[in-house]
Structures are given as structure tokens and as C-alpha cells.
Amino acid sequence: xxxxxxxxxxxxxxxxxxxxxxxxxxxxxxxxxxxxxxxxxxxxxxxxxxxxxxxxxxxxxxxxxxxxxxxxxxxxxxxxxxxxxxxxxxxxxxxxxxxxxxxxxxxxxxxxxxxxxxxxxxxxxxxxxxxxxxxxxxxxxxxxxxxxxxxxxxxxxxxxxxxxxxxxxxxxxxxxxxxxxxxxxxxxxxxxxxxxxxxxxxxxxxxxxxxxxxxxxxxxxxxxxxxxxxxxxxxxxxxxxxxxxxxxxxxxxxxxxxxxxxxxxxxxxxxxxxxxxxxxxxxxxxxxxxxxxxxxxxxxxxxxxxxxxxxxxxxxxxxxxxxxxxxxxxxxxxxxxxxxxxxxxxxxxxxxxxxxxxxxxxxxxxxxxxxxxxxxxxxxxxxxxxxxxxxxxxxxxxxxxxxxxxxxxxxxxxxxxxxxxxxxxxxxxxxxxxxxxxxxxxxxxxxxxxxxxxxxxx
Ligand code: HAM
Numbered sequence: 170x171x172x173x174x175x176x177x178x179x180x181x182x183x184x185x186x187x188x189x190x191x192x193x194x195x196x197x198x199x200x201x202x203x204x205x206x207x208x209x210x211x212x213x214x215x216x217x218x219x220x221x222x223x224x225x226x227x228x229x230x231x232x233x234x235x236x237x238x239x240x241x242x243x244x245x246x247x248x249x250x251x252x253x254x255x256x257x258x259x260x261x262x263x264x265x266x267x268x269x270x271x272x273x274x275x276x277x278x279x280x281x282x283x284x285x286x287x288x289x290x291x292x293x294x295x296x297x298x299x300x301x302x303x304x305x306x307x308x309x310x311x312x313x314x315x316x317x318x319x320x321x322x323x324x325x326x327x328x329x330x331x332x333x334x335x336x337x338x339x340x341x342x343x344x345x346x347x348x349x350x351x352x353x354x355x356x357x358x359x360x361x362x363x364x365x366x367x368x369x370x371x372x373x374x375x376x377x378x379x380x381x382x383x384x385x386x387x388x389x390x391x392x393x394x395x396x397x398x399x400x401x402x403x404x405x406x407x408x409x410x411x412x413x414x415x416x417x418x419x420x421x422x423x424x425x426x427x428x429x430x431x432x433x434x435x436x437x438x439x440x441x442x443x444x445x446x447x448x449x450x451x452x453x454x455x456x457x458x459x460x461x462x463x464x465x466x467x468x469x470x471x472x473x474x475x476x477x478x479x480x481x482x483x484x485x486x487x488x489x490x491x492x493x494x495x496x497x498x499x500x501x502x503x504x505x506x507x508x509x510x511x512x513x514x515x516x517x518x519x520x521x522x523x524x525x526x527x528x529x530x531x532x533x534x535x536x537x538x539x540x541x542x543x544x545x546x547x548x549x550x551x552x553x554x555x556x557x558x559x560x561x562x563x564x565x566x567x568x569x570x571x572x573x574x575x576x577x578x579x580x581x582x583x584x585x586x587x588x589x590x591x592x593x594x595x596x597x598x599x600x601x602x603x604x605x606x607x608x609x610x611x612x613x614x615x616x617x618x619x620x621x622x623x624x625x626x627x
Contacts, residue, residue: 194299194307204531206310209513209520210292213312216338217290220331222314225289227271229296233261235270238498243267243462244381250297264296268313269464269495273506276317277499285318285504304484304515315508322436325468325491325507326443332472332487332509333449339516340525343451347481348444350470351458352437353490355430356380359456362429363411375401379412383459386416387483416457423454440468451475460490467491468507474519486519487511536562536623537603538580542573542592550591553601556616562623581606587623 191197198206214224236247252264265271268291276283291313299305314331316324329348336346357376364371378401386394391413398409423441427434437454444452460469469490473481489509496504520526537557541550550566557564565585567576573590580588589601603612603619605626612622 192307194301196306196308201531205517205526206513208527208530209516210310212338213292213335213511214290216331216335217312217314220288220314220327220334222288222290222331225272225275225291226293227265227268227275227291229264229294230262231265231271233263235274236263236266238270242464245461246297250299252296252298265293266295266297267462268293268295268311268510269315269462269492269506269508272313272315273492273495274499276504276506277496277501280496280501280504283318286316286324287318288314288316290314304512304518306514310513312511312513313508315506317506318504319507320493320505322439322468323443325440326447328489328507328509329440329444329470330447330449332470332489332511335511336472336486339520341519341523343449344479345475345519345523346451346472346486347475348449348452348470348472349455349458350437350441350452350468351455352430352434352440352468353380353465354467355426355434355437356383356456356459358434359415359426359429360412363415364408367407367411369405369408371402377463380459381461383416383457384461386457386459391417426454426456436467460488462492464492464495465490466493470509474515474522484515484518486515535565535580535583535585537564537587537589538576538583538585539564539566540573540576540580540588540590541566541568542590546591546593546596549596553589553591553616557620557623560620560623562620577606589619 196202217224233251233253236242236251246266251266254262256262271293272289272291276287292310293313294308294310296308298307301307312335314328316328329350333343333346333348337343360371360376360379379398382389382394382397382401389397395409395413398412399406402408402412423438427438430437441452441454458469458471460471467490470488471485472487474484474486476482487509489507491505491507493505494503495506496502537554539550539554539557541547547566547568554564554566567580569576569579571579577588577590586606588604588606589595590604591601595601599615600613601616601619603614603622604610612619614622
């Protein structure tokens with residue numbers, strides 16, 4: 170008796186078929202999806218390059234230490250969301266969940282040679298073990314644009330301007346999104362100011378904890394938010410009341426925030442005013458805007474989608490800010506950075522919701538299809554195709570067993586612009602007939618003559 174007969178479980182397993190679905194939270198890109206993806210990437214690159222950004226990339230694999238280093242941390246991400254494993258050489262490896270630590274590594278490694286400020290962009294795929302939901306997946310692609318080596322506030326302004334330009338280049342209207350601004354120093358000074366007003370002090374650790382909580386401000390109920398505040402301020406109910414009121418106060422105007430914030434408010438005010446001067450109208454300063462990463466030191470910003478009624482949907486399209494110390498974890502002089510990340514998942518949702526995807530996105534067909542009448546002409550058709558490809562015309566040979574009228578139909582369906590039918594007459598002669606499927610016009614000539622026709626039509 171063999172083992173399988175002994176063990177019915179094993180027999181079941183052997184007949185079990187593998188699923189054709191993708192791993193949870195990641196996407197397959199069939200050609201039609203890939204066409205949309207390519208359109209998004211092309212638009213990203215074009216806009217970034219129009220601002221003088223140069224492209225870089227890194228491997229998806231990084232040593233886990235990169236995300237655990239002090240200053241680089243996002244606790245939730247490191248503890249709960251990274252794909253981390255031990256390799257065969259006992260090294261702890263992580264699939265990159267974001268690009269910023271990797272690009273900081275690249276900058277730190279060449280800090281002596283680079284002519285700062287440098288403007289770099291990348292479109293990496295990133296992996297985060299999140300609960301898959303609308304706009305959030307386990308693998309996404311993210312446009313990263315960062316400027317390194319400049320402390321000028323004008324750089325913060327330019328990076329935000331670029332982030333907005335990307336959306337405008339997709340055809341978005343300014344009223345379809347809102348740019349929210351905050352500043353780590355303004356924020357910290359405000360909290361300290363509130364405490365001082367009560368004759369109390371707050372520690373840096375409490376401010377860091379409060380920042381992490383503020384990141385969840387709009388997701389938590391008021392009572393959960395209050396309990397979390399009580400834990401941070403060690404059951405100091407007066408302080409908690411004041412902080413809660415500050416964040417919740419709808420009457421609060423920016424001026425009040427700036428008044429609270431002493432020196433830190435000046436930078437934020439300058440950035441807000443500069444953007445308005447550059448005609449960026451949909452900017453609003455928001456003390457409840459916080460970013461999950463500890464490395465931000467100055468300006469932070471996020472761009473949210475706005476629905477037809479003018480309300481923010483809470484969906485974040487772009488997030489970024491200034492980080493002045495991230496390269497320090499590699500030793501050497503600190504090089505400041507400011508930049509943003511913009512995800513393809515939310516971008517695609519946004520483009521679909523607002524009907525901004527071009528109609529012909531999946532219709533970039535071949536230039537030419539060569540249609541052999543029968544198998545005898547296959548090789549001749551292939552040979553002919555080579556001449557057209559050499560001249561940069563995308564060309565397919567239809568090797569199916571369909572008859573010619575069906576071959577012409579499928580070429581039309583695939584948006585092919587021209588066809589050449591190859592039968593016995595063409596095989597034995599010197600001339601071919603090039604047919605324009607749109608105008609139905611026909612040109613008869615040698616390959617060289619037809620190449621001329623094609624170039625004049627291009
Ligand atoms: P982030 O806010 O984590 O920032 O991500 C930036 C954008 O990436 C988000 O606004 C969102 O569009 C998209 N995104 C993030 N996570 C996911 C996900 N799980 N699924 C789909 N889309 C997602 C950063 O990563 C910073 N490192 C960006 C940065 C660059 N800051 C300075 N330079």
C-alpha cells in the first residue's frame with residue numbers, strides 16, 4: 170500500500186488547485202490596468218522633471234535596522250506593518266515600507282561629493298502590512314520628490330508647489346483638493362504655551378506622544394481621544410481639557426495659533442503667505458494635522474481630496490514635510506531634506522472619482538499589423554515585419570488561423586492603424602498594399618515606399 174492511500178488528507182492536498190487570485194492586499198496589473206498605471210507614472214515623471222528633479226532608485230530590500238534607528242521611527246509602522254524576515258545569512262531584512270530612510274542613506278553616502286541642493290525623485294513600490302481597505306493596500310507605488318541640502322523656506326514652498334502641480338497636471342481643479350499645513354515647532358511651542366499658561370511644563374516625550382495621538386485625531390471618538398490625553402498628561406484633567414479644547418475649537422483662527430506659537434509660528438505663516446502669493450488658494454493651516462513619522466522637524470503638509478460639496482473626504486493623496494536630521498543616523502554632517510510621497514492607489518481612485526482618466530488610455534494600439542492569408546506566408550510576413558520594426562514602427566504579425574476579414578476585425582478592435590495583407594501574390598511579387606484602417610485609404614508600393622508613407626503619416 171502506498172503512503173497516499175494511507176493518508177486521505179494528503180490525497181486531498183494533491184488534488185487541491187492553487188488560487189489564481191493575488192496575495193491579500195496586492196494587485197495584479199492586467200494590460201488595461203498597466204496602461205492606467207503607466208499613465209500615472211508618466212505624468213508623475215513629467216511633472217517632477219519639469220521642476221528639475223532627477224530620478225533614482227534603490228532595492229526593495231533594506232536591513233531592518235534602517236527603520237529602527239532613533240529618529241527614523243514610526244512606531245506603528247516598525248512594530249506592526251513591516252514585512253521583515255531573516256535571510257539565509259541570519260541578517261534581518263525588511264521590504265521597504267517607505268522611501269525616505271533609503272534616500273537619506275544614499276545622500277549620506279555621497280554627502281561630500283554631491284552639489285547641494287539636489288532634487289531627486291523616485292517611484293518605488295512599498296510594502297506595509299495594513300488592513301486592506303479603500304485607498305490602503307499592502308503594496309503601493311509612491312512618487313517621492315525630495316530636495317536635499319537647503320534650509321531655505323522657499324524650498325518648502327517649492328516642494329508644496331510641485332505637489333500641487335502634479336494634481337493640476339492630471340487635470341484636477343484646485344477646488345477638488347485642499348493643502349493642509351502644520352509645523353512641528355509651531356505645534357510643540359503651542360503645547361508648551363498652553364502648559365505655561367497653566368503654570369505647568371510638558372516634556373519632549375509628552376509632545377512626541379501627543380503628536381502620535383494627533384495623527385489619529387480625526388479617527389478617534391472624543392472620549393477615546395480624551396482617555397488617551399489623560400494617559401499622556403498623567404491624569405491632569407485641567408491640562409487635558411485645555412488641550413482638547415484647543416484642538417477641537419472650531420472658532421480658533423490661525424492668528425490664535427500663531428500667537429500661541431511664539432517663534433515657531435513665523436515659518437508657518439511665511440509658508441502659508443508665500444503659497445497664497447503664488448496663487449495657491451486652497452491652503453489651510455491646521456493644528457490637528459500631524460504626520461506619523463518622528464523624523465519631521467519643521468513644515469509638515471498633507472493634501473486631501475475634497476468632495477463635490479467642498480468637504481474633505483479625509484483621503485490623503487500626498488503627505489510630506491521637512492526633516493533636518495535624518496542623515497545623521499549614518500554619521501557625518503546632517504543634510505536637511507524636504508519632500509513628499511504620493512501614492513498610486515489614492516491617485517487612481519481620485520482620477521476615477523473625478524473622471525480625469527483620458528478616454529484613450531488603453532487604446533494605444535500597434536502602428537501596423539501584417540496579416541498572412543495562410544501558414545505558407547508566415548515566414549515572409551515575419552521578414553517583412555522586421556523591416557518595419559527596424560524603422561521604429563510597432564508591428565505585429567497575426568499568426569492565428571482566422572480568415573482575413575476576421576484578422577482585419579481584430580486589428581481594428583485593437584486600434585491598429587495600418588494593415589498589410591500578405592497572400593500568394595505579395596509573396597511572389599515586389600509590392601505590398603498598406604491600408605489605413607481609419608481612412609480606408611490604400612497605398613501600393615515596395616517596403617521602402619511604404620516606409621516613406623508611414624513616416625509621412627506619423
Ligand atoms: P506617508 O504619508 O506614509 O508618507 O505616505 C504618503 C502617501 O502614500 C499617502 O498620502 C498615500 O497617498 C500613500 N500611501 C501610504 N500608505 C499607503 C498604503 N498602504 N496604500 C496605499 N497608499 C498608501 C511617507 O511615506 C513619507 N516617507 C513621504 C515623504 C517623502 N516625506 C518626505 N519625503
